[in-house]
Amino acid sequence: MGHALCVCSRGTVIIDNKRYLFIQKLGEGFLLEPHLGRVSAKWEGHPTPHQEISLGLSRVGDDHGPSLTPLAHSGFSYVDLVEGLHDGHFYALKRILCHEQQDREEAQREADRHRLFNHPNILRLVAYCLRERGAKHEAWLLLPFFKRGTLWNEIERLKDKGNFLTEDQILWLLLGICRGLEAIHAKAFLSRDARRDLKPTNILLGDEGQPVLMDLACINVEGSRQALTLQDWAAQRCTISYRAPELFSVQSHCVIDERTDVWSLGCVLYAMMFGEGPYDMVFQKGDSVALAVQNQLSIPQSPRHSSALRQLLASMMTVDPHQRPHIPLLLSQLEALQPPAPGQHTTQI
Known part of the structure; x- marks a missing residue:
C-alpha cells in the first residue's frame, strides 16, 4: 500500500520518505468542470497562480475535451501539482476520495494496475499510499507530470x-x-x-x-x-x-x-x-x-x-x-x- 504518509506544515507532504511541496491544489468544494486545463504558455520554472496547467488526469462521462481551468475536480478525485524537494521534479498527485470500502479497493486496484507495467506508452506509478483521517480516507497516487498535456x-x-x-x-x-x-x-x-x-x-x-x-x-x-x-x-x-x-x-x-x-x-x-x-x-x-x-x-x-x-x-x-x-x-x-x-x-x- 505504501509507506506512512504525513501531512506537514507549509504545504508539504511526505510519501515514501520523500518530501513534496504543493504548487497548486484545489480546496474542498472547489468545483470545476471534470477535466483539466490545457497548457497555454511556454513552461518556464514554477507556474504562476493564473498559469494554465494540464496534468491530464480525469474521470469523465460525456465530455468532449479539456476545459480551461488550472486544475480540476473530477467528481471523485482531485489532481494537485507537486514538486519533489529531493529531486526538483514536478509530479501529479491524484487524490481519490474514498467514501466506502469499495472505493478504497478500487483505488488499490488502480494502483496495482499501474504497477504491472514498465512501458514507455503507459503511465507509471511513482508511489501510492492511503491517507486516513478519522472516517475519511483518501488514496494518493503520485504520478509523473506531463507539461505538454494531452x-x-x-x-x-x-x-x-x-x-x-x-x-x-x-x-x-x-x-x-x-x-x-x-x-x-x-x-x-x-x-x-x-x-x-x-x-x-x-x-x-x-x-x-x-x-x-x-x-x-x-x-x-x-x-x-x-x-x-x-x-x-x-x-x-x-x-x-x-x-x-x-x-x-x-x-x-x-x-x-x-x-x-x-x-x-x-x-x-x-x-x-x-x-x-x-x-x-x-x-x-x-x-x-x-x-x-x-x-x-x-x-x-x-x-x-x-x-x-x-x-x-x-x-x-x-x-x-x-x-x-x-x-x-x-x-x-x-x-x-x-x-x-x-x-x-x-x-x-
Missing part, C-alpha cells in the same frame, strides 16, 4: 492555428498508442477486458511527443448481472462519443475484448485526422449517439490523408466488433506504414 491539447492547439497533425505524425502516435494497448492486453487477467475510455484527453504526451496511456480501468462480463454492471459503468465512465456500439446495450456472455478498444482507437484516429471526434457534433446537437454508431461511419475526403490511412480507419470503425482488426494486426499494418528511419524525427510533435 493529445487533445495538441489537436486543439493546431486547430486554433488552422492546422492538423500530419499523416506521419498520426501514424507515429497511433503506433505508440497501439503498443501501449498491446502491453495492457498481454496481461493474462486483463486479456478479456477492454480499456473502454480511450480518448484524446486520456492520452498524455511525453517530452518527445510520445503518447502515454493513463486510464487503465477495466471490467469483465460473464453473465447478465455483469452485463448490466458494465452497461452502467460505461454510461458513467466512458465518454459517449468514443464509446463502442456494443457498450450501449451489453448482452449476457457477449464478446467485449480488445476490439472494443479498437473502436475507441478509431475515434481517436478520426480526431487526429479531422480535429474532432466522429460523433462529437452528434452529441453537441442533442441527437442520439447510440443510434448514430449503429450506422457505418462516413469518412470525409481530404487530400491530407492517404487511401491506406482511410482504409485503416474504416476497418477500426466497423460496427460489428467481430469484423474489427485485433491489435497485433493493427500494429503490423502501422509498422508497414511508418516513414523511413532517416525522417523519423519529423514525425515527433
Whole structure:
C-alpha cells in the first residue's frame, strides 16, 4: 500500500520518505468542470497562480475535451501539482476520495494496475499510499507530470492555428498508442477486458511527443448481472462519443475484448485526422449517439490523408466488433506504414 504518509506544515507532504511541496491544489468544494486545463504558455520554472496547467488526469462521462481551468475536480478525485524537494521534479498527485470500502479497493486496484507495467506508452506509478483521517480516507497516487498535456491539447492547439497533425505524425502516435494497448492486453487477467475510455484527453504526451496511456480501468462480463454492471459503468465512465456500439446495450456472455478498444482507437484516429471526434457534433446537437454508431461511419475526403490511412480507419470503425482488426494486426499494418528511419524525427510533435 505504501509507506506512512504525513501531512506537514507549509504545504508539504511526505510519501515514501520523500518530501513534496504543493504548487497548486484545489480546496474542498472547489468545483470545476471534470477535466483539466490545457497548457497555454511556454513552461518556464514554477507556474504562476493564473498559469494554465494540464496534468491530464480525469474521470469523465460525456465530455468532449479539456476545459480551461488550472486544475480540476473530477467528481471523485482531485489532481494537485507537486514538486519533489529531493529531486526538483514536478509530479501529479491524484487524490481519490474514498467514501466506502469499495472505493478504497478500487483505488488499490488502480494502483496495482499501474504497477504491472514498465512501458514507455503507459503511465507509471511513482508511489501510492492511503491517507486516513478519522472516517475519511483518501488514496494518493503520485504520478509523473506531463507539461505538454494531452493529445487533445495538441489537436486543439493546431486547430486554433488552422492546422492538423500530419499523416506521419498520426501514424507515429497511433503506433505508440497501439503498443501501449498491446502491453495492457498481454496481461493474462486483463486479456478479456477492454480499456473502454480511450480518448484524446486520456492520452498524455511525453517530452518527445510520445503518447502515454493513463486510464487503465477495466471490467469483465460473464453473465447478465455483469452485463448490466458494465452497461452502467460505461454510461458513467466512458465518454459517449468514443464509446463502442456494443457498450450501449451489453448482452449476457457477449464478446467485449480488445476490439472494443479498437473502436475507441478509431475515434481517436478520426480526431487526429479531422480535429474532432466522429460523433462529437452528434452529441453537441442533442441527437442520439447510440443510434448514430449503429450506422457505418462516413469518412470525409481530404487530400491530407492517404487511401491506406482511410482504409485503416474504416476497418477500426466497423460496427460489428467481430469484423474489427485485433491489435497485433493493427500494429503490423502501422509498422508497414511508418516513414523511413532517416525522417523519423519529423514525425515527433
